Amino acid sequence: MTTSTSDVLVIGGGPAGISAALWAARLGVTPLLLEGGPRLGGQLLRSYHRSVDCPGFYGLTGAEIADRLTEHLVAESVPFRVNARVTELSTETLTATVGDEHLTARAIILALGVEKRRLGIPGEREFAGRGVSTSATRDNHLYKNKDVVIVGGGDGAFEEALMLDDAGCRVTLIHRSDRFRARPRYRDAVFARPGIRVLTHACPTEILGDEAVRAIRLEIAPPGEAPKTVTLDVSGVFLTLGILPATALVAGQLDRDAEGFIVTDRHGATSRPGVWACGEATHPLLPSITTAFGDGATAAKAAFQWLAVSSQ
Ligand SMILES: Cc1cc2nc3c(=O)[nH]c(=O)nc-3n(C[C@H](O)[C@H](O)[C@H](O)COP(=O)(O)OP(=O)(O)OC[C@H]3O[C@@H](n4cnc5c(N)ncnc54)[C@H](O)[C@@H]3O)c2cc1C
Numbered sequence: 001m002t003t004s005t006s007d008v009l010v011i012g013g014g015p016a017g018i019s020a021a022l023w024a025a026r027l028g029v030t031p032l033l034l035e036g037g038p039r040l041g042g043q044l045l046r047s048y049h050r051s052v053d054c055p056g057f058y059g060l061t062g063a064e065i066a067d068r069l070t071e072h073l074v075a076e077s078v079p080f081r082v083n084a085r086v087t088e089l090s091t092e093t094l095t096a097t098v099g100d101e102h103l104t105a106r107a108i109i110l111a112l113g114v115e116k117r118r119l120g121i122p123g124e125r126e127f128a129g130r131g132v133s134t135s136a137t138r139d140n141h142l143y144k145n146k147d148v149v150i151v152g153g154g155d156g157a158f159e160e161a162l163m164l165d166d167a168g169c170r171v172t173l174i175h176r177s178d179r180f181r182a183r184p185r186y187r188d189a190v191f192a193r194p195g196i197r198v199l200t201h202a203c204p205t206e207i208l209g210d211e212a213v214r215a216i217r218l219e220i221a222p223p224g225e226a227p228k229t230v231t232l233d234v235s236g237v238f239l240t241l242g243i244l245p246a247t248a249l250v251a252g253q254l255d256r257d258a259e260g261f262i263v264t265d266r267h268g269a270t271s272r273p274g275v276w277a278c279g280e281a282t283h284p285l286l287p288s289i290t291t292a293f294g295d296g297a298t299a300a301k302a303a304f305q306w307l308a309v310s311s312q
Helices: 015-026 042-046 062-075 136-143 155-166 184-191 289-310
Strands: 002-011 031-034 088-090 095-098 101-110 114-116 147-151 170-174 196-199 202-209 213-220 228-233 236-239 243-245 275-277
Touching (some): 002 289, 015 042, 015 062, 101 289, 136 155, 136 236, 155 170, 155 184, 213 236, 275 289
Parallel strands (some): 002 031, 002 101, 101 275, 147 170
Antiparallel strands (some): 088 095, 095 101, 114 243, 213 228
16 A cells, blocks of 8 residues: 655546646646546546537537647646546545555545436346447447437437437437426437437336347326337437436535535535535536636635645
8 A cells, every 4th residue: 555645636537627636736736636537538528519618629529628638737747647536535634545545635626527327227237238338429330220219318318319310320319308408509409300219208117138238118108198118129228317426435524415416615615624626516507618617726726725824
């Protein structure tokens, strides 16, 4: 077990964490940015369409924005590590565990973002990787000329429906109601595509197959009508069911709201001194790249001021 120390540990390498690390370095405190995945970028790596609403990144895909941000950190010599998932964290001693290493800091900035929700129905786990996918970005090429369903009603589901249609799949989007969380730009684009069918008031109840997925069973229950069970023959089931805050790491340590988002003040301060949180894990009014950048910068400034006062 090795131990290393930095001024500020920033946990989570999406837009909020990248901005926090960059700003911490600019303010003269030494950050270490820790990202659990193999690349920096967080949800940017799942966004396939070209940006129209992030100032300065017009026309770039999410992955291209992630590359630009990574280049920016490298150019500014901001230390970061990938494949560095924090598995344990003490917000009391400001210590994080990554593999067999203990990392300590004088302050911690949490930029944990959100993770994908699961359906919890028979077949979901059994067929994972054999027809059940949580990433059309990764798997769309496997389903050309095949029937697929995509389950969900948010940005991810609508964007992935477009991506699967582009990849030559026969796409049905399934959602439990007729209200969608997706941004209008994704919604309008899906409804304008003749190749995408949208089934509303439909809940998957079972995924069926043998070596691979063959069908999905749904209960369709429009308001005021008797529910009916329908089985669709499909080769692929894409699950894009929305998000949960990725905050299990701090369960029981920090105040969180009923949905698990970290409660902060407007500068990102959490219920523990020395610990800030930023980005989508804090339930922003507008979950976006732009607000994540701003939140990260604010948390870095607040941590910097706190460190300056506490070292006097
Ligand atoms: C399909 C899609 C399309 C979108 N389109 C747009 C758009 O057009 N415009 C826009 O502004 N926004 C868009 N968004 C939203 C935007 O990407 C998010 O709001 C933004 O990425 C949030 O940034 P974040 O840093 O708070 O969290 P995230 O991007 O979720 O990053 C969190 C990071 O923390 C890491 N992490 C979590 N736990 C740990 C741990 N224990 N140890 C180490 N690392 C950890 C995760 O691996 C992840 O990389 C879209 C999102 C999706 C999914």
